Amino acid sequence: MSEAATERKQVPLKGARLRLGDSPALLGSRCPQCGEHFYPPRYVCLNCFHEGLEEVALSTHGELYTFTIARAALPGTLMTPPYVIAQVRLPEGVSVATVLTDVDPETVRIGMPLELVVEKALVDSEGNDLMTFKFRPAKEA
């Protein structure tokens, strides 16, 4: 069904605040008053209470703040154990709760450099690709 295929859209998975397209990135907030960044986005700044934060694309590289290897899964998750749950610290000072991919869980170490990966999670009832994000070990520059 080539016609359906051409109409197929990419949409972020609910709760994944993503810029899709050629240069995918997480969309967070930046406070125009004090410069603090947040992910997920918010309206009021937690640092200075300024209202009306700006949407901003966040760095796609960060480092591993902490992690665990999940050996059991809750019902409804797309992940198959074992998988790595991670807190990734971005240069903006933001921590992102996510999962790691393309890595042997046993080799994961706090402080390792990571990069954003955007991939298809599911297809919704209208045939759209629901896109999610993970992080993976950063490729050597």
Place this chain on the structure above:
Amino acid sequence: MGERVVILGVGLHPFGRHPEKTVGEMARVAALGALKDAGVEFKDVQAGFCGHVVQGVGTGLRTFGEVGLTGIPITNVELACASSSRASMLAADAISGGIYDLAMVIGVEKMERGLLSGVGGAEGGYQSKMGITLMPALYAMMAQRHMHLHGTKHEHFAQVSVKSHRNGALNPNAQYQKALTLEDVLNSRMIADPITLYECSPTTDGASAVILASEKKAKQYTNSPVYMDTWEGGTPQYVRGQSDFLEGPNTLLANRVYERAGIGPEDVDVAQVHDAFSPGEVFLVEELGFCPHGEGGPFVWEGNTEIDGRIPINTDGGLLSRGHPIGATGGAMITELTLQLRGQAGPRQVKGAKTALMHNAGIGGVNVIAFKR
């Protein structure tokens, strides 16, 4: 300072798996136990507070209604795993402020078997689809950080569970009354590294009840009151550049309680801390000031938190072994500390305990309470 508050009576329905029992039945057993313990008739109770999380609309009236319909105001209180300690604090606030002389708290929960999902799980979005909301994972990530920064070993965390189960074996109200070896804990199924199955608190059915009175009112019932001396509740604070995921500012709250109670951590004879997962006790011995920052692992490993140690913690088995029916847990913590301060804790008794500290954390807030006799 208002009226001093006395814990006049405590009661529990044994914690465990009770699929055949209703929430009302369990609450009734705990409530009647507390009334008898206090020597109080329900018709004299002026207000009720019910801590529960997932029992539905009207649980307060439904549970208090098991022991009487006297027209008193009853308020439902939800603070996840810290619901009934917060309910007790609200009752104490009202007594301290002179509004009531006699109030009662019921904490109750019936839980499904299996893993608990944390914040955000219900909304079915990114966090739940990607499997991030797994509750043990939250503690596991804090544990990994602690291991990274301070060299804490998995054995240190596991020892918490060994100690808890040894204490639970002395508690007829505990869900697990069987001692475990370090090997049992380390070799049980890994859930979220470094946390194994026996380092997770179970899901539990159970109920607790606490009767609180003004000092003046309490004199009608007892000559040796246990005081709920000082209490502080709080929520996480945003601090620029910090991104730890504590449920609240534990150290700040403890320091406020110590200051207002005129004590320091060295004066605490027995404590209850929130060990939903074994690393919890390691973090909290540091955050409550019982040992220096970063040294919680060795401190626990060396036996300092055993019943005969420097600061006995979770003498009733804690969440890990006594069980964790989330809405009832705070009341069970208060129950154990009250028994300890009265000298009624039987084989779990800490000799000469006069001052006690409770720390109970839930998603959405933390409670710290000091008790004295």
